Amino acid sequence: MAAEYVRRLLRAPRQSFFLFGPRGSGKSTWVREELPRAHRIDLLDEALYQSYLTQPALFADELRALPAGATVCVDEIQRLPSLLNEVHRFIEERRLRFVLCGSSARKLKQQGTNLLAGRALRRGLHPFVPAELGDAFDLETALGFGSLPIIWQAPSRTDALVAYAQMYLREEIQAEALVRNLPGFARFLPIAALFHAQTLNTASLARDAGVARTTVNGYLEIIEDTLLAFRLQAYEGRLRVREKRHPKLYWVDAGIVRALRRHLAPPSVEERGPLFEGWVANLLRIHNDYHELFDEWYYWAPAEAGRTEVDLLLTRGRESLAIEVKSAAKVGPEALRGLRAIAALPRLARRVLVHPGPRPLVTADKIEVWPVGRLLRALAERTLWP
Template identity: 25%
Template sequence: MERYLDHVVRRDLQHKMVFLTGPRQVGKTTLSQQLVAELGGQYLNHDVAQDRNLIVNQRWNPRAPLLVLDEIHKMRDWKAWLKGVYDGKPPAQQLLVTGSARLDTFRQGGESLAGRFFGWRLHPLSVREWCTQTGASPDAALTHLLERGGFPEPCLADSQEQAERWRRQYFDGLVRDDVLEFSRIQEVNAIRLFAQLLRQRVGSPLSLASIARDLGVAPTTLKKYLDILEALYIVFVVRPWHDNIARAVLQTPKVYFFDTGLVEGDDGIRFENLVATALLKHVQWQHDAQGREVQLHYIRTKDGAEVDFAISEKNQLTHLIECKLGDDRPHRALKRFAEQHPRTAAVQVVRDLRHSFETQGIEIRRADEWLVALDA
């Protein structure tokens, strides 16, 4: 399966080293191995003992047109090591570094890699990408992704049962194996329970203090656990928008899962999570491909008025987005914020809607048509 980043990674490899990150099993290895097959080269995974020996001793083929190094952030002082590899490699050799954890999380090395790489984040399949891959209609693609989530294996599985078996193993493996990169073995069960609780709190402002009381741990401990789940691309955090950035960071976040199939909730919550993943992919594509300073937020006031999502660029609101399953009446809070920010596009995305239309300055859009038009 050709992914939406194939062509840009191939292009950027001609100029610099490329970092490709994203959730485990989102397709990084497949993309890398397809490039190796196309360009010729060598793929080495630090998690594999034999490959790890070759990596540590730098005994790969120096004439390989493309060298792929996977999971090397697990090495001590990997940044300084990688800087030396990049600076000393043959001029014609291309270098691709992949990982299932956020490489900007790791601080083992003091050496800077600035100016030596392009960074890309690979996301699960979106409505747009599934339509491109399969020729499905936008409505069929949206229905499929709501049922299966956006990861390639469950999307392509022959049955829903196979998809659910994959998901159970995937979730258990993430918590059991990957969390140990960041935490002590004694904390794995606590993080597993915390992650399980988050599956039931998608889309709601997250009170770590309340959950901490339920679990009998300190809120600072849960904050560390949330950072771990973020770093491993299991969840992502959407923070409230405020024109004062410091205040926005301190306010209550909302949490969503990269895999919509992990969400435990009604159809409305699953739909909101899918829209969140699509918007994050859209925003990060604009950041990675175009260098734009775009961010994803939500809006909530002290009197309880809330809009599901907002997009800002250079700290200026550009879009307001509200998700609804079937309600085509303009959402009260969306109308309120649209009036306060008249230069901001206000959209109510409706899952079950016969026709898109505009009223009172708000676009009421069919979800399938709107999602397929996003950038990635």
């Protein structure tokens, strides 16, 4: 029996657009439900893919048979970037509207997305967020198994996650020939998963994976281009010559992290900190992608502050907003140290600590302590900024 459709926050633009999202994020389902009259071309259909690969003119012939102004969805467009030449032409000549779905931006970035500059927007589809799941959302499930639709709606989430990790290597990496050394990349993945919500040390990562540091840099680009991870840069408040701080690495879903680590038992106390921080970071990233809540974001760890850090620093115009994330239900003075250190930052609109506690609080020095529900309400009502 098919899972009931969960209405997503993403709304379809009127013009052509790329729709990127990791495998299993529900792109095909979203198109089928939100754009039911779209003409669909699925490049995962091997026979169709081979026919376009050997006879590219067939793609144009199929488009020519559609009425002017029709909507066309091309699934897995990254498999044949050369089709973008015809997409460009049919947008101009026939006013066709294209939805170009992909689970990787790598080949498109290398071979032709620029052909559609100004003619196609970019949108993203992500793991489920609480605003989409409503009463079905459960934080413990999200931290233990993630919230990718393909996993969330599976009969056995454990089995689905194991299969997902194998599918990623087989279909996204090996089949598309993205790396020369597949065993090296396979060794890299679980080690990189250990750096989730941590400052990235590429030298250490390279040593543990048994590959060159330059190779690790290439692997990091691949997991970013295949939409499984992203790097968050350190905030540089003063323009001066100094050693640049390493970025932090975040995977886009807790389930992916745990599947790559091959650890799917209930999360340990040690795991909960990075998993919860990563969940909050991704929640902000997803809502920003859908609703443009901030302009840029960073983590804050100035050299002069020693080991003091604030997990997330959002900027909007000339204002900034600091967010610290703690997985403990009780908050002590040590948890507030970073937010107190950042208080001197100019034009700091708000300081917030997010944790899974029972009720909101405000300290004497105006640090707001938010339980998860308070953060979710601020995102839903778009009141993150005061």
